[in-house]
Amino acid sequence: MKKVVVAMSGGVDSSVAAALLKEQGYDVIGMMLRLWSEPGKEESNRCCTPDSMAQARRVAAKLEIPFYVIDAKDVFRETVVQYFLDGYARGETPNPCLVCNRQIRWTFLLDHALALGADFMATGHYVRIQQAENGRMNLLRAVDRAKDQAYVLHVLNQEKLKHALFPVGHYPKPEIRAIAERYGLPTATRKDSQDLCFLAGEDYRNFLQRNAAELLQPGEILTRDGQPVGEHGGLAKYTIGQRKGLGVASAVPLYVLGKNALTNSLIVGTQEELGLLELVAREVNWLSGETPKEPFRAEVKIRYTAREAEAWVTPIDGNQAQVRFDAPQRDITAGQAAVFFQSDVVIGGGIIL
Amino acid sequence: MNTLQSSHLQPCYNLPAMIYLDYSATTPVDPRVIDAMAPYFSNSFGNPSSVHRYGQAAEAAIDAARETVASILNCSPDEVIFTSCGSESDNLAIRGAAYALREKTGAKWILASRAEHPAVTRTLEHLEKYEGFLIEWLDVDEQGRVTPGIVSKAICENTAIVSVMYANNEIGTINPIKEITEVCRENHILFHTDAVQAAAYLPVDVQSLGVDMMSLGAHKFYGPKGVGALYVRKGTPLISHLTGGGQEFSLRAGTQNVPYIVGFAEALRLTNEERDQRVTHVKPLRDQIIGTVLEAIPDSRLTGHLEERLPHHASFAFRDVDGNLLLTLLDAAGFACSSGSACKTGNPEPSEVMNTIGLSRDWGLGSLRVTLGVHTTPADVDAFLKALPDLVQKARRLK
Numbered sequence: 001m002k003k004v005v006v007a008m009s010g011g012v013d014s015s016v017a018a019a020l021l022k023e024q025g026y027d028v029i030g031m032m033l034r035l036w037s038e039p040g041k042e043e044s045n046r047c048c049t050p051d052s053m054a055q056a057r058r059v060a061a062k063l064e065i066p067f068y069v070i071d072a073k074d075v076f077r078e079t080v081v082q083y084f085l086d087g088y089a090r091g092e093t094p095n096p097c098l099v100c101n102r103q104i105r106w107t108f109l110l111d112h113a114l115a116l117g118a119d120f121m122a123t124g125h126y127v128r129i130q131q132a133e134n135g136r137m138n139l140l141r142a143v144d145r146a147k148d149q150a151y152v153l154h155v156l157n158q159e160k161l162k163h164a165l166f167p168v169g170h171y172p173k174p175e176i177r178a179i180a181e182r183y184g185l186p187t188a189t190r191k192d193s194q195d196l197c198f199l200a201g202e203d204y205r206n207f208l209q210r211n212a213a214e215l216l217q218p219g220e221i222l223t224r225d226g227q228p229v230g231e232h233g234g235l236a237k238y239t240i241g242q243r244k245g246l247g248v249a250s251a252v253p254l255y256v257l258g259k260n261a262l263t264n265s266l267i268v269g270t271q272e273e274l275g276l277l278e279l280v281a282r283e284v285n286w287l288s289g290e291t292p293k294e295p296f297r298a299e300v301k302i303r304y305t306a307r308e309a310e311a312w313v314t315p316i317d318g319n320q321a322q323v324r325f326d327a328p329q330r331d332i333t334a335g336q337a338a339v340f341f342q343s344d345v346v347i348g349g350g351i352i353l
Numbered sequence: 354m355n356t357l358q359s360s361h362l363q364p365c366y367n368l369p370a371m372i373y374l375d376y377s378a379t380t381p382v383d384p385r386v387i388d389a390m391a392p393y394f395s396n397s398f399g400n401p402s403s404v405h406r407y408g409q410a411a412e413a414a415i416d417a418a419r420e421t422v423a424s425i426l427n428c429s430p431d432e433v434i435f436t437s438c439g440s441e442s443d444n445l446a447i448r449g450a451a452y453a454l455r456e457k458t459g460a461k462w463i464l465a466s467r468a469e470h471p472a473v474t475r476t477l478e479h480l481e482k483y484e485g486f487l488i489e490w491l492d493v494d495e496q497g498r499v500t501p502g503i504v505s506k507a508i509c510e511n512t513a514i515v516s517v518m519y520a521n522n523e524i525g526t527i528n529p530i531k532e533i534t535e536v537c538r539e540n541h542i543l544f545h546t547d548a549v550q551a552a553a554y555l556p557v558d559v560q561s562l563g564v565d566m567m568s569l570g571a572h573k574f575y576g577p578k579g580v581g582a583l584y585v586r587k588g589t590p591l592i593s594h595l596t597g598g599g600q601e602f603s604l605r606a607g608t609q610n611v612p613y614i615v616g617f618a619e620a621l622r623l624t625n626e627e628r629d630q631r632v633t634h635v636k637p638l639r640d641q642i643i644g645t646v647l648e649a650i651p652d653s654r655l656t657g658h659l660e661e662r663l664p665h666h667a668s669f670a671f672r673d674v675d676g677n678l679l680l681t682l683l684d685a686a687g688f689a690c691s692s693g694s695a696c697k698t699g700n701p702e703p704s705e706v707m708n709t710i711g712l713s714r715d716w717g718l719g720s721l722r723v724t725l726g727v728h729t730t731p732a733d734v735d736a737f738l739k740a741l742p743d744l745v746q747k748a749r750r751l752k
Binding site: 029034042066068069070071073111112115116117 | 675677678681682684685686700701747750751
């Protein structure tokens with residue numbers, strides 16, 4: 001019997017993932033990671049509250065599978081939280097969930113799963129895996145496009161895909177709920193918020209204030225041609241495309257266009273100036289394991305919630321890729337990922353420069 | 354012992370066969386104990402306080418159980434109070450005597466070792482925080498032992514109670530109770546011992562031990578969970594903290610849990626009767642575990658005393674190992690063990706006992722407790738010893 005470790009959260013998706021795999025005849029083990037929280041805020045960590053831990057434990061008992069909690073506090077603090085702080089220090093808007101998926105879930109936890117003798121690791125993510133004719137594993141978007149989570153999993157590679165199972169990606173969400181009901185599992189979905197687990201439900205600015213106050217130095221607000229128009233309260237407090245809360249008097253609405261971490265200045269401009277035709281992504285991961293030799297057409301997604309846009313993607317030296325959109329895109333944000341799709345298949349992605 | 358077969362030890366899930374090596378956490382109930390208990394759930398279901406014959410039958414069962422326990426403890430039946438567990442016994446002993454003595458003599462100091470079970474330490478912290486008692490924590494040596502010398506140095510005329518456990522749950526170390534009670538007796542100080550771990554293997558004669566109060570719990574010696582007892586020497590000042598009806602000599606109110614009390618007595622009777630056999634069974638296996646582990650696993654050490662330890666108890670510390678993770682790996686490989694830093698929430702901290710015996714964090718987090726019982730076979734031990742070194746290495750690699 002093949003052994004699989006399911007990363008459980010106590011929510012409906014990972015619970016159903018475990019149930020489906022058990023139904024499919026796998027020897028299933030439930031696991032949960034204890035992630036880092038700010039001291040005193042452990043109760044509010046979105047991914048591992050005592051509540052969700054108890055819930056996952058109940059689900060495991062119901063499915064009659066063993067359940068273990070693995071301590072990942074230190075490694076999470078050192079990689080994910082540090083990445084988050086470093087990103088803001090560089091004037092970017094980091095997406096720590098990508099690092100969590102790559103370093104914590106699909107490295108740290110996968111290593112533990114394999115050490116336990118598992119052949120596979122599964123999560124409740126809405127994506128699919130398909131083996132191509134040449135034996136290569138393809139990561140595909142979920143059947144339920146509205147729930148698709150391929151964006152955050154573009155960090156996987158062939159080695160990890162070989163060990164990965166994503167059973168819920170093959171079903172529309174309502175069906176997952178129905179399966180949960182059939183098994184008597186919890187059907188509540190964790191609020192699909194974009195909040196990071198370690199922010200304890202608070203605004204990220206409060207977290208920065210407490211943990212990296214040095215990132216919140218006031219500085220100048222400049223127009224693109226260097227004209228000072230006001231003062232900002234710390235670059236990290238702003239996101240690209242933001243309009244509200246700039247505190248600048250202007251005849252036309254002003255938007256955040258960019259940040260200059262070296263001079264600690266916030267660059268603003270008009271709505272027309274927001275649109276960009278081009279971006280460059282660094283640390284590009286090609287899921288096939290091979291860098292494409294030619295430029296190729298792709299649908300490119302520049303944020304978790306963004307709509308895909310048609311573009312030419314050109315691999316360039318230094319593990320980078322240049323993306324040229326057919327039409328200007330708003331809010332291209334350094335630190336977020338640009339992910340390249342061809343129909344349902346995830347081709348690759350990298351961090352926007 | 355022959356009536357207990359390994360086949361009784363299947364966990365509830367349909368997992369491949371597991372090997373249970375956590376008898377200090379709890380034991381399966383001996384089928385002979387279950388048989389003894391059974392009538393008191395149905396036919397003889399009466400309330401022992403009732404006048405009618407249903408009540409009389411139940412009361413007779415409790416009386417018989419009390420006499421059995423008393424004869425094993427070498428005390429009189431009215432010195433045995435049945436409770437709901439070992440922790441309740443500890444609470445009744447310490448709180449009850451602390452309140453009574455404060456009222457009687459004004460004594461406010463309580464001495465206890467730093468390596469006590471939380472049932473004692475938390476109770477004392479509570480008395481300190483909310484009741485104004487003063488606690489003096491007795492140091493233990495590197496093997497976790499309290500010496501008579503430490504006790505005699507610490508006591509003063511204001512000392513109300515000394516509480517030192519008979520044997521330690523985490524590291525198996527046996528304390529020199531007789532020698533300590535001699536010191537207490539000379540100074541007319543009340544002595545309590547938590548014998549919850551010890552009772553499964555060590556003699557529990559209260560006269561030869563010289564204790565004034567002793568806590569017991571049935572589930573450590575093949576009795577049911579949910580029942581304990583407290584020995585209280587006649588004349589010991591004690592105030593009830595579970596008030597109500599006059600049960601248990603007005604020291605512990607609440608309708609007696611008749612079947613469980615019967616089970617307690619039967620389990621203790623069997624333990625007493627089969628003590629030598631059980632020791633002879635587990636000790637060589639335990640010694641094999643200690644010898645092999647220390648030899649086969651680098652950066653490993655025994656925790657607790659090498660000789661003065663419970664005969665079924667082996668405990669270790671491995672440097673740079675997450676003890677919790679080791680338990681997970683062991684469970685997945687089919688072995689149920691325990692650790693001083695065990696926690697189900699992935700939030701490991703070295704236990705107080707590990708800190709107290711002077712283990713640094715890199716050792717203290719990597720503790721492992723292996724405790725054997727009547728079902729443990731040489732083949733179980735061989736399989737465990739074969740698997741452990743690789744699992745420790747795996748745990749180290751994952752760190």
